Amino acid sequence: MASAFEYAPAPESRSVVDIAPSYGLFIDGEFTDAADGQVFKTVSPSSEEVLSEVARAGTADVDRAVQAARRAFEKWSALPGSERAKYLFRIARIIQERSRELAVLETLDNGKPIKETRDADLPLVAAHFFYYAGWADKLDHAGYGANPRPLGVAGQIIPWNFPLLMLAWKIAPALATGNTVVLKPAETTPLSALFFADICRQAGLPKGVVNILTGYGDAGSALVEHPDVNKIAFTGSTAVGKAIARQIAGTGKKATLELGGKGANIVFDDAPVDQAVEGIVTGIFFNQGQVCCAGSRLLVQESIEDELLDSLKRRLSTLRLGDPLDKNTDIGAINSQEQLSRITALVETGEAEGADRWSAPCELPSAGYWFAPTLFTGVTQAHTVARDEIFGPVLSVLSFRTPDEAVAKANNSQYGLSAGIWTEKGSRILAVANKLRAGVVWANTFNKFDPTSPFGGYKESGFGREGGRHGLEGYLDV
Amino acid sequence: MSERSDRLSVFKTYKLYVGGKFPRSESGRVYEVTDSKGKWLANAPQSSRKDARDAVVAARKAFGGWSGATAYNRGQILYRIAEMLEGRRDQFVREVAEAEGLSKSKAAAVVDAAVDRWVWYAGWTDKIAQIVGGANPVAGPFFNLSTPEPTGVVTVLAPQESSFLGLVSVLAPVIAAGNTAVVVASAESPLPALSLGEVLATSDLPGGVVNILSGRTAEIAAPLASHQDVNGIDLTGADAELAKELEIAAADNLKRVSRPQAVDGDGDWSTDPGTRRLTAFLETKTVWHPTGALGASGSSY
Structure with missing residues (x-):
């Protein structure tokens, strides 16, 4: 763009x-x-x-x-x-x-x-x-x-x-x-x-x-x-x-x-889309996605999936990748060659297993370790990119129809570190949060940290x- | 530079600390403050009812900002007070020694304890809610959370004997909890309290959060105890008779009253202060919110 x-x-x-x-x-x-x-x-x-x-x-x-x-x-x-x-x-x-x-x-x-x-x-x-x-x-x-x-x-x-x-x-x-x-x-x-x-x-x-x-x-x-x-x-x-x-x-x-983690970021159809998009971006592209509590699985309600994905792709196309010391940079370098190889291999697995890959159009610097913001659609719960922690700027998108289904999919993971919920309805936030098996649940926000607030995981x-x-x-x- | 014995020193004019400024008493009155041997130290402002009311206005004005600041921010500022006080240690050692008739080493111990007390309360600002608040497991589909909040404007009658450590020990918890304060200094020994205003003014503490008055305790305390815009009163510096009178006046708008405690009377302010003074001027707010239902299925994992 x-x-x-x-x-x-x-x-x-x-x-x-x-x-x-x-x-x-x-x-x-x-x-x-x-x-x-x-x-x-x-x-x-x-x-x-x-x-x-x-x-x-x-x-x-x-x-x-x-x-x-x-x-x-x-x-x-x-x-x-x-x-x-x-x-x-x-x-x-x-x-x-x-x-x-x-x-x-x-x-x-x-x-x-x-x-x-x-x-x-x-x-x-x-x-x-x-x-x-x-x-x-x-x-x-x-x-x-x-x-x-x-x-x-x-x-x-x-x-x-x-x-x-x-x-x-x-x-x-x-x-x-x-x-x-x-x-x-x-x-x-x-x-x-x-x-x-x-x-x-x-x-x-x-x-x-x-x-x-x-x-x-x-x-x-x-x-x-x-x-x-x-x-x-x-x-x-x-x-x-x-x-x-x-x-x-x-x-x-x-x-x-x-x-590790494979946090589910759950977006309901009544969520304000622009805020949710910012939250999704923060959730998975903060620190190039190299965050244990990243919202690496987007669970979006089926009725708004197309609209949300359009907005998300538009937003990802505006992220600035490059010199980490530049004050305008949004996406920095991957920490090491080893980590870059791991991300690359998992993304290749995702493609090989039939998920649809989309990467933001951005030029990668010639030196250093870089990976463009990427998302997978057409992902099922059986796909490797929906199960394994990638620890990189890669988002897997799944959809759901009912809150029950969202919870079941969110909890279908060996991990249980973080989750996000996006909806205008307070009682739905709390009902869903109650059912999530995750140590930190963010509602209408993501990746917030404070020394007074305990952090840690369920399960593995x-x-x-x-x-x-x-x-x-x-x-x-x- | 060696001190010349024939040099005439410059006296400090001790003034009140109200709304972040250093006014004289509107009444124009002062009274003589002497050391324990009767030697003249300074003239202190003798505050009037009007000074007391002005201080309440300043405290009320500051309450929104101070109570709305993050607990972390309040902690940073209280710690800054400790830093500034440490830097003026020599001044306070001298003033406390003169005020309380202490040896220099004993006065130094008092000032050190006062610095450490600010540090103690700096650490409490973002922890008290974790001690006295929390989620309540009500029997129903509700989120239910109790959180402490500051009471509002609190009048603090500082102890009469311990003019500095005692003062800090009663003042710091009130503002650590997010209240704003009108402090009535020890009547006989107000100078360390008035000097504390200079420390507070250079510690990033917003003006009006602490207001310090000197004068006759009963004269200033009476209008404060009956003031309808004061939410709490700490009676530490009042004797039994005055305390009862003020408590009766305070009942008019049901001020939260912290009575003089037996332990306070011993004059030993160096012991572990615990949390009593923090919780004395806290309200508990409980918020209910329905959690809705997802149906019976949910997840068993």
Whole structure:
């Protein structure tokens, strides 16, 4: 579609962030090389430019980090809650101060648009620390009995789709409750966690309370295995989540697993179409669809299917794909070649199985990892693209006739993380929400997050909740 | 720069804090404030009934914005107050030491506790609803949710003895909950309270959310207790006789009354404040909404 207005480039300045050529592991308050000297490179997915070289943690480094966290635990957990609170408030404030720097860094390392890191990720990161800071001296009031105790050392493994936000979701409640942590960021997005280590330094956080291990799945697995780790918090794929559940069987380790999803976004015939279209776009194209709670299945009432799809395609044709640092960019890069290959393969499967593919007409940059916003129509519940999590900008469209049918189709999934409902009728929202087997249900909105609001899945989307008062439980011996 | 002993210092004119501004009493009156040994410290404004009414107008005007702000935003601002107070620590240590006849180290402990109290309540703004509110499992097809909301304009009679930590301990929970406040400072030791106005004015707190009056407690409290546009009154700073009188006056429009507590009288404000002062000026709103029915089938999974 010809665009009526051309946009001049409006790039956010990179000069606000200073990336060092190499980084070590952050253990016991110091940056240190891996014991075996291994390193790996992290690239910008929008250009394939090497951003930095970081240490690759091995088993010996995991052991060092866990020991440091264990040594720090006694003092940290014995601090009055009000003192732990003030450390976390400091961290929250420093994140606010450095948020533009961190937003640019995150966009460089992850590939998502600056609009999102600046307006969604970073404000939520700061707010999460601010919220849990306030809990540190109020645990007696949290509904878990008097003086609830921390678990000890928490091993935390986070994904690449919201690197710093997932770090905040993990570290803030862990520290507020008096645990110490060893956190492993994803191998494709190690940088913001390393910058967070510097924020811990600025905040004067006692050494060993937060340890950051950059590395691959083998380091994550060693962390899960380590006998002196008391808690595993993992966000990532359902396959790895199941492997972790098996690994910790028979140990005393407590776990929180936040895994995959195949969220149903249900649009009834009385929904305001324009708002619903915006919600569908937010639901599946926010962060290039690399969101565990994405609304990746559109369930639309049959009577409005054609009208809605026309509007949706028109809207998708106006999305701007390109330089993630450009302030007008809507769709950034896919995080890695590996993820791009997975998306491509699943889309090919969708076509091979007979679903109809439509992709927004947009030019893809020559370097980097890109995928145009795509939707499938003619999808049945048996199709792979209706069942498997694609974790990319790909929407599968199904239709329904009655609310009952919508609920049955929405719940026909191994997953149960999120769902959306679009209708003007309040009682229908609540009736449908009651029947949905999903941990988060958005009505007439989508992909909303707040530190006070618990998040987590039903079924194979994992267990435990992060955020809110409920998020404390996973880090308390209760 | 070394301090020259022959340099004449500049005195501060202590003024009220009303509607974000620093007016003198409209009555033009002041009264002498002395330290514990009787040494003159300053002249404080002696507020009148008119000053009290002006403060209520300012508090009412600020209520919509403050109660409508997000809990997160209120928390940020309360934390900012702690930051600003920490920066003026030396000033308050001196003022509290003079006001309460404390050693410098004891006064410092009092000021530190006051800073930490702002931090404590900063953390409560977005949590109190999660403690005292929630979904109610009514026996019928209804969504039913109870949420706390601020009462409105609250008069706070600050404790007479603990001129600063006591003041912060009664004021912070009132505004943390989303109310706006008219505070009557300790009559004998109003200076730390009046200086707090300067901290509040530089903390992103909207004008009128907190209004601070100094003067004779009974004279100012009486019109506030009977004021029809005041929704609640904390009687901490009133003695038993005055408290009863004010409680009777407050009954005219059924103000929410927080009576002086036995524990307050001990003068030990350093203990865990709990949530009593937060919930004292909260209303509970319960919203019902039908959930409709999808028929018997639904999903069993």
